[in-house]
Each structure stands twice: as structure tokens, then as C-alpha cells.
Amino acid sequence: MSSRSQAIADILTRAILDHRLVPGCKLGERELSEIFDVSRIVIRQSLIRLADDGLAQIERNRGAFVARPSMQDAMEIYDALTLVEQGVAAQLSDRLGPAGWAELRQHVERQRQAVASGNDALADVLGQEFHTVFVRLSRNKVMQEIHAQLVRRTTLLRSLITADFDYCNLLDDHARVIELLEKGRLKQAMELIDAHHRSVVRGYIMDRQVFPELTPREALEPYLDTKAGEAPQPAPRKKTGDNGKARAHAHDHAAK
Amino acid sequence: MSSRSQAIADILTRAILDHRLVPGCKLGERELSEIFDVSRIVIRQSLIRLADDGLAQIERNRGAFVARPSMQDAMEIYDALTLVEQGVAAQLSDRLGPAGWAELRQHVERQRQAVASGNDALADVLGQEFHTVFVRLSRNKVMQEIHAQLVRRTTLLRSLITADFDYCNLLDDHARVIELLEKGRLKQAMELIDAHHRSVVRGYIMDRQVFPELTPREALEPYLDTKAGEAPQPAPRKKTGDNGKARAHAHDHAAK
DNA sequence: AACCACAGGATTGGATATCAATCAATAAGA
DNA sequence: TCTTATTGATTGATATCCAATCCTGTGGTT
Numbered sequence: 001m002s003s004r005s006q007a008i009a010d011i012l013t014r015a016i017l018d019h020r021l022v023p024g025c026k027l028g029e030r031e032l033s034e035i036f037d038v039s040r041i042v043i044r045q046s047l048i049r050l051a052d053d054g055l056a057q058i059e060r061n062r063g064a065f066v067a068r069p070s071m072q073d074a075m076e077i078y079d080a081l082t083l084v085e086q087g088v089a090a091q092l093s094d095r096l097g098p099a100g101w102a103e104l105r106q107h108v109e110r111q112r113q114a115v116a117s118g119n120d121a122l123a124d125v126l127g128q129e130f131h132t133v134f135v136r137l138s139r140n141k142v143m144q145e146i147h148a149q150l151v152r153r154t155t156l157l158r159s160l161i162t163a164d165f166d167y168c169n170l171l172d173d174h175a176r177v178i179e180l181l182e183k184g185r186l187k188q189a190m191e192l193i194d195a196h197h198r199s200v201v202r203g204y205i206m207d208r209q210v211f212p213e214l215t216p217r218e219a220l221e222p223y224l225d226t227k228a229g230e231a232p233q234p235a236p237r238k239k240t241g242d243n244g245k246a247r248a249h250a251h252d253h254a255a256k
Numbered sequence: 257m258s259s260r261s262q263a264i265a266d267i268l269t270r271a272i273l274d275h276r277l278v279p280g281c282k283l284g285e286r287e288l289s290e291i292f293d294v295s296r297i298v299i300r301q302s303l304i305r306l307a308d309d310g311l312a313q314i315e316r317n318r319g320a321f322v323a324r325p326s327m328q329d330a331m332e333i334y335d336a337l338t339l340v341e342q343g344v345a346a347q348l349s350d351r352l353g354p355a356g357w358a359e360l361r362q363h364v365e366r367q368r369q370a371v372a373s374g375n376d377a378l379a380d381v382l383g384q385e386f387h388t389v390f391v392r393l394s395r396n397k398v399m400q401e402i403h404a405q406l407v408r409r410t411t412l413l414r415s416l417i418t419a420d421f422d423y424c425n426l427l428d429d430h431a432r433v434i435e436l437l438e439k440g441r442l443k444q445a446m447e448l449i450d451a452h453h454r455s456v457v458r459g460y461i462m463d464r465q466v467f468p469e470l471t472p473r474e475a476l477e478p479y480l481d482t483k484a485g486e487a488p489q490p491a492p493r494k495k496t497g498d499n500g501k502a503r504a505h506a507h508d509h510a511a512k
Numbered sequence: 513a514a515c516c517a518c519a520g521g522a523t524t525g526g527a528t529a530t531c532a533a534t535c536a537a538t539a540a541g542a
Numbered sequence: 543t544c545t546t547a548t549t550g551a552t553t554g555a556t557a558t559c560c561a562a563t564c565c566t567g568t569g570g571t572t
Contacts, residue, residue: 003314003316003525003526004525004526005304005525005526028552028553028555029552029553030551030552038526038527039526039527039528040525040553041297041526042525042526042527043299044553044554045300045301045304047306048261048301048305048308049304049308052305052308052309053308058259059260060553060554061533061534061535061552061553061554062535062536062552063552063553064535073397073398076396076397076398076399077398079347079396079398079399080396080398080399080402082342083338083339083340083343083347084340085347085397086343087339087340087342087343088339090342091335091339094477102386140332140335141329141332142333142335142336142337143331143332143336143339146336146402148396153398159281165520171284199561235370259554259555260554260555261554284523284524285523285524285525286522286523286524294555294556295555295556296524296553296556297556298554298555298556300524300525316524316525316526316563317523317525317562317563317564318523318524318563318564318565319524321521334557502550
């Protein structure tokens with residue numbers, strides 16, 4: 001392990017991405033230091049890392065809070081994500097070998113099986129991972145890190161929306177992007193990527209404030225015991241505005 | 257100002273970008289804490305920020321060093337920069353209004369005047385700034401920050417090269433990119449951006465190690481007095497392998 | 513002389529206690 | 543009721559201390 005503050009930053013990041021720590025939530029140094037049983041200094045360093053990553057916001061003499069991106073921020077993040085993925089798509093359409101295309105198709109197939117077998121949680125994860133795999137094939141670690149950061153911020157954004165949308169028509173986007181790219185129809189693939197992200201962000205309805213429901217202590221409890229071992233995957237917090245239709249298509253959302 | 261550690265991180269960043277702190281240079285906590293007259297903890301926080309930005313590298317129990325990117329890193333950074341700038345170019349070719357084009361042309365014109373009047377230092381700065389202005393016109397703060405980070409890392413890379421190249425044929429790239437974009441010849445503009453960055457990184461000859469020449473204390477001295485006021489622009493360190501030809505075209509390099 | 517092992521020093525990572533500055537919220541007063 | 547002052551809580555930062563680790567230099571061995 002690199003350092004305690006990095007480990008704690010990772011845990012906080014996971015908790016935020018799992019929507020257990022919601023935007024606006026106060027991240028008090030004393031409270032966190034008691035939860036993790038470390039000194040305040042280590043917590044400060046963790047919070048600095050989170051702030052650099054855009055997941056937390058530090059206000060002088062007021063403390064750190066889980067970032068509360070604005071609607072403007074959301075659009076900019078999705079714009080940047082679109083730009084990056086379009087660029088990667090352009091690179092891959094030139095450079096990617098058969099093994100790469102096979103890996104992508106295999107990933108989509110696994111996700112499709114997960115959806116078919118009703119394993120929504122797995123489908124969620126695979127859907128998220130697709131983008132990561134996609135960018136990894138560019139073999140550019142710098143680009144990967146930039147993209148990963150943007151993905152983290154989009155995941156944070158999902159804490160801020162109440163209404164989900166109908167994503168049925170976008171279920172097979174991954175497969176279609178692969179297909180278009182492999183056929184050399186780069187422009188269409190890029191337009192598809194753009195259209196998809198655009199429709200996602202257009203569907204966003206952001207709340208002025210989200211209600212925590214979980215104290216930081218409760219939110220972080222599941223991550224604690226693992227000193228340096230396996231990471232148990234605690235179930236993400238259930239969505240509050242849980243209307244049936246939205247829930248029915250939730251995996252489509254995370255699935256891209 | 258936000259915090260002491262941020263201010264110090266900014267100073268360290270500037271010193272690195274000015275090539276006063278060269279890659280591989282040890283950034284000892286005790287030494288820096290004495291230089292800046294703050295506690296070691298503040299320095300640690302600053303170093304974490306630098307590491308998150310890719311300008312420093314922290315090795316456990318060994319300390320922090322100015323990052324020493326590999327040739328592979330250099331290519332990846334330039335690839336990412338190309339990707340970003342191409343993407344922004346695509347956006348601007350659609351969305352940018354006349355005022356934007358005018359601002360770009362005006363910037364190029366100012367740089368041209370600086371070159372004509374032999375003010376190489378100013379030409380350098382303007383040449384760097386062009387990219388920043390270019391990306392700023394996308395009106396996307398997220399993208400701006402990503403781009404700025406990449407630019408910082410390319411500036412760091414320049415500490416690692418000894419041989420400069422002949423950039424005469426690329427002097428007017430900025431103007432030509434603008435021209436092509438405004439005419440809607442997006443593809444050609446993107447190819448020009450790519451070709452330019454490619455030729456830059458191909459010309460890189462990286463040294464295994466760079467010799468510091470300046471102790472951290474000497475390197476940081478010019479930045480110190482300014483508690484919170486104006487930032488004096490200390491002259492960048494003269495290049496060591498200073499052969500006439502390289503020097504003669506140095507401004508072309510920084511000018512892009 | 514070359515090489516390995518061990519001890520010591522130096523440095524980092526972190527804990528604790530303490531202090532000043534600032535913000536927030538309550539309590540006092542007009 | 544509105545304004546102001548005090549109090550409490552939290553952050554920013556310092557100093558000191560301790561443990562773990564790395565580096566080095568010495569000394570013994572071959």
C-alpha cells in the first residue's frame with residue numbers, strides 16, 4: 001500500500017461513487033479521523049486528493065464537502081467525456097487489431113448475458129467497465145487516467161438526479177459503436193457517442209439538495225474492516241425517488 | 257488565497273515549469289519546510305498536490321522527486337494533448353462565433369509582433385498561451401483544466417531534452433490552424449495539429465539524467481518574497497546544452 | 513583487494529497536543 | 543423583532559515525538 005491517506009481517499013471515493021456519501025455531505029476532519037482511527041492530518045491529505053479529483057470541495061475555514069456539481073458542470077463533464085471517447089474512437093478505428101475488437105465484443109457479450117439473466121448489478125458494473133476497457137485499448141495511461149477521472153465525476157452526478165429516463169433505445173449502443181468503428185464508419189460512431197451522452201445529460205434533472213439519509217459513519221462502515229485485504233462490495237444505497245419505471249431501466253443507465 | 261499548501265504547490269509548479277527544478281530533483285520535506293518557513297506537513301500537502309498533477313513523484317519512505325517522465329510518457333502526453341486539441345478544434349469549427357476567431361487571430365498577431373521585434377521571451381509566453389486561449393474558447397472549464405495539466409506536463413518534458421530542432425516550418429501553425437478551421441476544413445486542421453505534435457515528440461532526445469545545477473534553495477529563492485502580492489517573473493534557467501542553432505530557434509519551439 | 517553483513521544515521525510517515533483564525537449559532541440587548 | 547456580542551466548534555497550522563524504512567559506511571570475511 002502506498003500510504004494511509006491514499007487508502008482512505010480511495011475508500012471515500014468508493015463511498016461517493018456508491019452514492020453512500022451524497023453531494024453536499026460534510027466531510028468533517030474530526031469525524032473522519034475518528035471513523036478511520038487516524039489523525040486529522042491523514043484525513044486532510046485524503047481530502048486534498050479528493051478535491052484534486054473533483055469529488056470533494058474544500059472551502060477555507062469551512063471544511064470539505066462532497067462536491068455538488070452544477071448543471072453547467074454536468075454538461076461540461078459530459079462534453080469532455082464525449083470529446084475524449086470520440087478521440088479514442090478515432091485512434092482505435094485506425095490502430096486497433098483483431099484481438100482488441102474481440103475483447104470489446106466479448107465484453108459486450110458478457111454484459112448482454114448479465115442483462116439476460118437479470119443480474120442488474122453485474123450489468124451495471126460491466127456497462128461502466130466497457131468505457132474503461134475501450135479507453136484502455138488506446139494503450140495510453142495518461143488518457144486512461146483522464147478518462148477515469150471523468151467517469152468518476154459522471155458517477156457522482158448520478159447522485160444528483162431523481163428522475164431516470166427511458167434508455168431502452170440506447171441499450172445496444174456499445175455493440176453498435178464497435179460495429180461502426182470496425183467497419184470504418186468513424187464519423188457515424190462518433191456521432192453515436194455524442195448523441196448518447198447528449199441524451200443522457202439532457203435527461204438530467206438536478207435537485208437543489210440531496211438528503212443524506214446516512215451519516216458519514218454509517219456510510220463508511222462497510223468499507224472499514226478491510227485493513228489491506230479483499231474489498232467487499234457493499235450494496236449501493238437504494239435510490240430515494242424510487243418509482244417503478246425508473247428502477248426498471250436503471251441498469252440501462254449505468255450500462256451507458 | 258486558499259491555503260498555504262496550495263500557494264507553495266503553485267510556487268513549486270512554477271519553479272518546475274521554469275526548469276529551475278529539474279526532473280529527478282529531490283524535494284526533501286525538511287529542506288522545503290526550511291525554505292518556505294512552514295512545517296513539514298504543509299510541504300507534504302503541497303507535494304501531494306504536485307504528485308496528483310503529475311509533476312512530482314512520491315516514493316514511499318523515499319520522498320518526493322520532480323517527475324522524470326519516460327519517453328513512453330512523453331508520447332502518451334503528446335497523444336493526449338493532440339486528442340484534446342483536435343476535439344476542441346472540432347467543437348470550435350462548429351460553434352465559434354466571429355468574436356472568437358478574432359480573438360485567436362489577434363493573439364497570433366501579437367505573437368508575430370513579438371517575434372518580429374526579437375522579444376523571444378514574450379513570444380514564448382504568447383505561444384504557450386495560444387493553446388490555452390484556444391481551449392478556453394470551448395467554454396468548458398473541465399476541458400480547460402485537463403488541457404492545462406497536459407500543457408504543464410509538456411513543459412516539464414522540455415527539461416529533459418537537450419537537442420532542439422528546426423521548427424521554422426511550423427512557425428505559422430497557429431495561424432494556419434485558425435485559417436483552416438474557419439474555412440471549415442476541419443480534417444486538415446486536425447491533421448495539422450497532429451502532425452505538429454508528432455514532429456515535436458519525434459524530435460525529443462531524452463537524457464538519462466539531468467544535472468540540477470541549482471539547489472532547491474537557489475531554485476526557489478526568486479519566488480519567495482512575494483507573500484501574497486505580485487508574482488515577479490524570474491528568468492528561466494539558461495539551457496545547458498546551449499549550441500547556437502538550438503538557441504536560435506528556441507522561441508519557435510515554445511511558440512509551438 | 514573484493515565482497516558481504518550489520519549497525520547507525522537520515523528521512524519519511526504518522527500521532528499527539530496545542531494555538532490562532534474564522535465561521536456559525538445562540539444569547540443578550542435596543 | 544432586529545441587531546449585536548459572545549461562545550462554541552472547526553479548520554489551518556506548528557512543534558515535538560516516535561516508528562518504519564532506506565541509505566550508507568564501517569568492519570569483518572574470503
